[in-house]
Amino acid sequence: MKLYNLKDHNEQVSFAQAVKQGLGSQQGLFFPLELPEFELTDIDAMLEMDFVSRSSKILSAYIGDEIAAHQLAERVKNAFAFPAPVAKVSDDVACLELFHGPTLAFKDFGGRFMAQMLSYVSGADEQITILTATSGDTGAAVAHAFYGMENVRVVILYPQGKISPLQEKLFCTLGGNIETIAVEGDFDACQALVKQAFDDEELKKAIGLNSANSINISRLLAQICYYFEAVAQLPQEQRNQLVVSVPSGNFGDLTAGLLAKSLGLPIKRFIAATNANDTVPRFLGNGEWLPNATVATLSNAMDVSQPNNWPRVEELFRRKTWRLTELVSGAVSDETTKATMRELAKIGYISEPHAAIAYRMLRDNLQEGEFGLFLGTAHPAKFKESVDEILGQELPLPKELAERAELPLLSHNMTADFAELRKFLMK
Secondary structure, three states: OEEEEOOEEEEEEEHHHHHHHOOOHHHOOEEEOOOOOOOHHHHHHHOOOOHHHHHHHHHHHHHHHHOOHHHHHHHHHHHOOOOOOEEEEEOOEEEEEOOOOOOOEOHHHHHHHHHHHHHHHOOOOOOEEEEEEOOOHHHHHHHHHHOOOOOEEEEEEEEOOOOOHHHHHHHOOOOOOEEEEEEEOOHHHHHHHHHHHHHOHHHHHHHOEEOOOOOOHHHHHHHHHHHHHHHHOOOHHHHOOEEEEEEOOOOHHHHHHHHHHHHOOOOOEEEEEEOOOOHHHHHHHHOOOOOOOOOOOOOHHHOOOOOOOHHHHHHHHHHHOOOHHHOEEEEOOHHHHHHHHHHHHHOOOOOOHHHHHHHHHHHHHOOOOOEEEEEEOEOHHHHHHHHHHHHOOOOOOOHHHHOOOOOOOOOEEEEOOHHHHHHHHHO
16 A cells, blocks of 8 residues: 655655654655545445454555455454444434444544554564644543553643543553643644654654554544444445534544545535534635634534644545535534533433534434434543533443543643653653
């Protein structure tokens, strides 16, 4: 598999190199040189397969002969060791529940697959430092995926006081090879520090720097697989008129869904649902890319004003000659999010703020005869404080959270200062 740097098309790397390197020069994202497509008959046959077998076939289409099919299948089996069920919400709407993994969030799929790929492509004595920023769920997924791995040091930056207490407990209580830093600033400040580190060639070489954000191609490719798994669970008549609504912050999940469509998966259209950090909806409305300062919302994992994956979305639309005007996008306020969570609870479905935003945009845009699917990206209990308050009920804690809830935080505190971070990384 060859990938090229979106900021320098002359920089082309193998899949293994892209996984190890994370970003290209000038902080450019890697993107597949070839965009594979399956025949309709292949798609039908694949939708009859089990999740692991189908996912191995999808990933092989991108990775090619860099990893032998049986070895890839074994790694996929290790990574995707939990289900992604489609739960009925109403007659014409369902939720793809992506929170049944060890850290109760969709990022378990990408984080665990990346860990499998990185251990496969790295030398036995190669020292690697994973540096990543999180607005909530990435941190836990990456921490648990790499926890205890030899020769891998994980450093996770997150905005101090801007993620839920239970999200924080899930990855800031591990210790060992997992180091966490609470940064005084927002998620964009954390992401900027990560990018500065990748621009520092001396630092990169000294500590074997890599990133596990959705900028890493292995995480992105893993996410394609659960869109196929969702469609496989739907009856034929619903597949033919399928509209998918994606809660969008850094836009990795939407990029993966669009790549699934590019492979031939029958998805009629996508909806990119954001919170008040509405750079993309405004851009699609007026053609001007004008990020505002990031604001804190109920749906904190989507508090991103400069989504990293957007260049990949634009590149895919350009390559496929799709029109960006066909992508529906909109922003949902906190007040509407709360009302939507109550609306869902009334019809028997307990949700959290991110999924509620996707549901709201879906419900408001679904047309007669269409079937809607929205992504449930995190277990409601990860946002227990706000969900309990909004719904006026007490959510029980799943064991994954209960066993960490009382543990002490092991985080370091730091200003958003690169010199300070560099010193920490070099120690």
